[in-house]
Amino acid sequence: MNTGSDVPGEVAMATDKAKSDRPEAGQEAAQGLGSRAPEFIKARRLLHLSWQVGVFVVGLAVVAAGIVMLPLPGPGWVVIFGGMAIWATEFVWAQLVLRWTKRKVTEAAQRALDPRVRRRNITLTVIGLVIIGVLVGTYLWKFGVVMPWKIKDQ
Numbered sequence: 001m002n003t004g005s006d007v008p009g010e011v012a013m014a015t016d017k018a019k020s021d022r023p024e025a026g027q028e029a030a031q032g033l034g035s036r037a038p039e040f041i042k043a044r045r046l047l048h049l050s051w052q053v054g055v056f057v058v059g060l061a062v063v064a065a066g067i068v069m070l071p072l073p074g075p076g077w078v079v080i081f082g083g084m085a086i087w088a089t090e091f092v093w094a095q096l097v098l099r100w101t102k103r104k105v106t107e108a109a110q111r112a113l114d115p116r117v118r119r120r121n122i123t124l125t126v127i128g129l130v131i132i133g134v135l136v137g138t139y140l141w142k143f144g145v146v147m148p149w150k151i152k153d154q
Helices: 025-030 045-069 076-088 092-112 115-143
Strands: none
Touching (some): 076 092
């Protein structure tokens, strides 16, 4: 129940819904969701459906290009999220996915800035670099460095 106040024990009543400055719980969640197509397109059902199909096809092409870029050189995840942003201009489900993703990225960034996590990451990086250095040093000690152009024909 929306009492109109955030203070416990205090009750505020609005006599007119239009005069209430706080949205209802359902309105708050739906705020900013929905089609961002121009009004003249939304006014005509067939034009709006065509617009949605066009947005879906363009977003699908961008997401597909991002998926192809995952194993190949290129910014795959950035392109995938760009395609999701294209979809989010028209589809509520894509807007909700982007909100969830932004929230998770923000939480991960806050966790990464935690001093304990940073110390752990630095420690693991140093240990990994030492192991790689030992392996490279052992290889060079055992086999030496031979340039490819100095390899004798066999």
